[in-house]
Amino acid sequence: MARHQLVRAGTPVRIEPRALNLLHYLVEHRDRVVSKSELLDEVWGDRYVSEAAITTALRTARLAVGDTGSAQQLIRTVHRLGYQFTAPTTALDGAGPAVSEHRAGSERSSDVEPATADGPSGADRQTIRFCQADDGTRIAYASVGSGPPLLKAANWMTHLDLEWTVPLWSHWLRGLARNHRLIRYDERGCGLSDWVVPSCTFDDWVDDLDSVVEAAGLDRFPLLGISQGAAVAVAYAARRPERVSRLILVGGYARGRQIRATSEAELEKAALDLALARVGWRDQDPGFLRVFASQFLPEGTVEDWDAFAAFQRKATSPANGVRFLEEFAAIDVSGVAHQVKCPTLIVHSRDETRVPVSQALELTALIPDSRLVLLDSRNHLLTASEPSWDDFLSHVGTFLAQ
Structure with a gap:
């Protein structure tokens, strides 16, 4: 039986089913240009969706096979006509897969195997759905565990x-899905959510979280926020105290760099960092992106930093990356943090530099029923190999079980 699975370099690739169906259809009809209307009819059937659905699914399919909208080495956009799969393809006999091979340098290839998009079992199995924000932005969210x-x-x-x-x-x-049904989403402007959006502000992010809660049918639940997601979580918990039962903030802060600067020197440094980030993200400068990644993983290797940079390039556009960084610098939930009513666990790496530990101390002072746990790490994002990762999971497990 056909497996309806995408395999790249011998490894199964997890991909949203609709994007896989689109990719399968393009491969199956690779001898011609497929129009947008045909894709809507054949892939979405009688379900009404806008052309933006094609754009999102196509972007997901390209990322999955190692292509991009600018490179178009496997999937070509034909202006005003549609799309065509252009990589050399071998159709195998019987129930075997149609294999498409593309090489960049000498080490990259993609295999497309028509058939079920269940993906692997266990914690990796997830369901991806979409909801719509009040301004029409489509937000992707997933559930696993x-x-x-x-x-x-x-x-x-x-x-x-x-x-x-x-x-x-x-x-x-x-780790997070080990004993829970983990629900997470891509913020507007990145991942599988819409990249072209009418607005991308902090208030939009809080509203989008609210949209996901409604779409997922959640009533009362613990909420986890990491990095700037911690500020979003604080704002939401203050807005919806009846919904949030417990709050976990990891590597978080109440005020962005421009807001928390208290001297002329700190203001100048914050402005300089933002200016460098604008240029580095706009030009996708490899040197800058490596330095930027090292701020999140100072204990990582060069390979770790390059992998982080590569992931970021796939997750959003340079323009959106700049928009996010500008908004992060102006975050300020210090005025509403005292309104958080639920028990709160604040976890922070003791020696990290991306978000200094002073920000964790401030959050702990602002949120009434909170306690602080400091971990022996320099990393903003804990890695699987460091001892603090197991400590983190232990603290979170104990907190959620109380």
Whole structure:
């Protein structure tokens, strides 16, 4: 029986089923250009969707096979006509797969196997759905694991599908879904959510979290926020105290760099960092992206930093990356943090530099029923290999069980 599975370099790739169906259809009809209307009819059937659905699914399919909209080495956009799969393809006899091979240098290839998009079993199995924000922005959210719900606020930088394939995030997903139904989403402007959006402000992020809660049918639940996602989680918990039962903040802060600067020197440094980030992200400068990644993983290797940078490039556009960084610098939930009513666990790496430990101390002072746990690490994002990772899971497990 056909497996309806995407395999790349011999490894199964997790991909949203609709994007896989689109990719399968393009491969099956690779001898011609397929129009948008045909894709809507054949892939979406009688379900009404806009052309933006094609754009999102096509972007997901390209990322899954190692292509991009600018490179178009496998999937070509034909202006005003549609799309065509252009890589050399071999159709195998019987129930075997149609194999498409593309090589960049000498080490990259993609295999497309028509058939079920169930993906692997266990913690990796996830369901991806979409909801719509009030302004029409489409937000992708996913559920994995079983047990009581645990909702994770979006943060820099996510991709619901690709996170499973990178060491940066995969252990987080498996660890958090071990005893819970983990629900997470891509913030507007990145991942599988819409990239072209009418607005991308902090208030939009809080509203989008609310939209996911409604779409997922959640009533009362613990909420996890990492990095700037912690500020989103704080704002939401203050807004919806009846919904949030417990709050977990990891590597978080109440005020962005421009807001918390208290001297002329700090203001100048914050402005300089933002200016460098604008240029580095706009030009996708490899040197800058490596330095930027090292701020999140100072104990990582050069390979770790390059993998982090590569993941970020796939997760959003350069323009959106700049928009996010500008908004992060202006975050300020210090005025509403005292309104959080639920028990709160604040976890922070003791020696990290991306978000200094002083920010964790401030959060602990602002939120009434909170306690602080400091971990022996320099990393902003804990890695699977460091002892503090097991400590983190232990603290979170104990807190959620109380």
